[in-house]
Amino acid sequence: MVTIYDLAKKTGFSSTTVSKALNNYADVSQKTRQAILDAAAEMGYLPNAHAQSLSTKKSWTIGVMFSEENEVGMKHPFFNAIIESFRKFAEKEGYDLILASRNLRSRDISYLEHFLYRGVDGIVVICSDPKDPQVQEMINSSIPIVVIDMTNQNCSVVYSDNLLGAELAIDYLHSLGHTKIAHIAGASSTYAGKVRIEGYRKAMNKRDLPVPDEYLVDGGLFSIEEGSEAMEKLLDLKDMPTAVFAAGDHMAIGAMEAARSRGIHIPEDISIIGYDDIEMSRYVTPKLTTVKQDTDVIGERAGQLLLKQMVQKKKIITEEVIPVQLMVRESCIPPKK
Structure with missing residues (x-):
């Protein structure tokens, strides 16, 4: 040996x-x-x-918890990519990850209690549910913690610039000549859904573009099915939008499927823009124009912030806003005259 x-x-x-x-x-x-x-x-x-x-006096382990209403976790490409980036950073620094089982909720033990029992050196939380009491319990403890995809917390948080992302989407559609732009929104109970709705309204108002109530459709928890259902409502409108901004790529892909099933062509009849830049967005037909969240940077920066706390044995309260980028592909063109 x-x-x-x-x-x-x-x-x-x-x-x-x-x-x-x-x-x-x-x-x-x-x-x-x-x-x-x-x-x-x-x-x-x-x-x-x-x-x-x-x-x-270290276990060389980091606890990982997903807190989202739809309980998709690592099955969602966005969350998966963040954790992969975080894992690479943690592994390079000598740490292993422990993923908390959802069964804890039925075993009368909190996630914090579980992580303390396992002796983890720190915790990373992927969170779209800011009201989750289990997350708040961990935030209020003394253990080093980083929360991803949430803001305004008493801890270190890392998240994308969702307001700017929504504005980039509306700006681009407006630059093509679109004025009738609808939004398939993520659930307002989630941080990302709420802020992207705010960004959509702000960007539309800034350009004096109308936002009829029926143009803001609830797309639920960012799934393909919910995106399709939301798009059906938009396609049923008398005054149909010429462009749709979806708050997530899965919803945008669902919207494309709904349009296609009715014989509506994208982007000739209606333009669609997504959010996230998941890998699938580059392979659907037409290739999806979308707002890229830099999962590599999000995961690595979360790792750096958590490591700093674990080394200093001191809680750090800070917000890291990660820039977003518009990825122009094939799903948006100027509206028909």
Whole structure:
């Protein structure tokens, strides 16, 4: 079995330096740490987790919780991509992830109690339900925590610029000549749904564009089916919109299917723009124009904020707003004259 003394001999560093590098001590340079980690990987060094936790008072684990009303979790491409980005960062820093089971809700034990029992060093929460009491319990505890996709909390939060995203969508449609723009909204009980509705209204008002009540349709919890149902309502209107901004790509894809089933062509008859830039948006026909949320940056920045708290053993209250970007593809063109 390879030991730290073997690593010290191979790298030329002292066993103390090797130990510090493996345990992420701040007084070891990144260059030295990387050289030791590379040697450890090459030699197949496996630290004793129990011994490590005793000496460092750390479990080298991070708890992961999904808090969303539709309980889709990692099945949703957006959440999946964020967790994958977070996992890569955490793994690089030597941490493993523990995903909380939804069965906890029926076992009379809170997520916080579960994570404390497992001895995690920190928690990341993917949250679209700001009223979830379990999330609030964790936020109000002393354990290091980062919440993704929520704002105005007593902790570190990371989220996309949803207001700007909605404005980019409306700006682009307006630049093409559209004035009758409808919005398939995410549930207003979710943070993203609420803010994108606000962004849609704000952008439309800024350009003196009308927002009839029937142009704002509830698309529920961002699913393909709910997007399709919402689009059916818009297609039934006497004064049909010439463009639709959907608050999520799944809803936009559902809207495209609903239009197609009625013989309505996209983008010739109606333009559709989505939100998220999930992988599928590049492969549907026509390719979906959408607002990109940078999941790589969101996951990595959440990891950095959580690591900083775990190292400093100090709660940090901050908001990180991640920029969004319009991805122009094929689903939007100027309206018919």
